Amino acid sequence: MASTEQIQQEKAARRAALRNEYWRTMTNPHTRGESVGVFDTGIARYQAMQVNHFEHFRPTGRTFRIGMISVVIPIVGYAWMLKTERDGREKKYRTGQVAYKDRNFKFI
Secondary structure (H helix, E strand, C coil), rough: CCCCHHHHHHHHHHHHHHHHHHHHCCCCHHHHHCCCCCCCHHHHHHHHHHCCCHHHCCCCCCHHHHHHHHHHHHHHHHHHHHHHHHHHHHHHHHCCCCHHHCCCCCCC
């Protein structure tokens, strides 16, 4: 088993190698003025995965629950709250509990 000191030295060596490769690539005089940057295979794989996500998506019980909790239930709950509040206000208006001068939105 490697000691923590050996692990830190290996990390430092990897970091130095990556730093040297980055600077070698970024300061290459033969890029003909193009700002190419460094091609990172990890980022390229991540972007490809994001694009192809829906091709490989499989609906499961967990994704169904997440969709219900994050989309459907809030919309239905908000619609129910609006309806009950408006119905209650309308009932007060129709039974005369609120005077016409005290109503909001008299002209709508």
